[in-house]
Amino acid sequence: MSANLQTDSPSPASDRIKWLIAVALIVGGIAGFYYWSEESLLLRVIGLLVLVALAVLVAVQTESGRSAWYFVMDARTELRKVVWPNRKETVQTTMIILAMVTAVALILWGLDSFFAWSVKLLLGTGS
Incomplete structure (x- = not known):
């Protein structure tokens, strides 16, 4: 009967691995930004932004990442309700x-x- 009580929530170990991947993407992006300093600034910034976007996508796959994403979306909704x-x-x-x-x-x-x-x-x- 306890086998039927399984949930679909990911394990904390997989969340930690995803966070490590997200941090590694950001650190790699920053390192690459400075490693290829002879390249165009525009290309380096685009590369950094792509890696940060990938890191965010990986982070959102975790439980705490999803809750942070929902918080940001709720904040945007509340911001639209403000009468400026x-x-x-x-x-x-x-x-x-x-x-x-x-x-x-x-x-x-x-x-x-x-x-x-x-x-x-x-x-x-x-x-």
């Missing part, structure tokens, strides 16, 4: 922030000047 401000709202908010920063800067400058004047007066060093 239009240009008018962005300009208005920026102006309010600049006005508040200027006001706080002037208040702090005034307080600093007052404290500096007070300390000079108390120490008798002011003219």
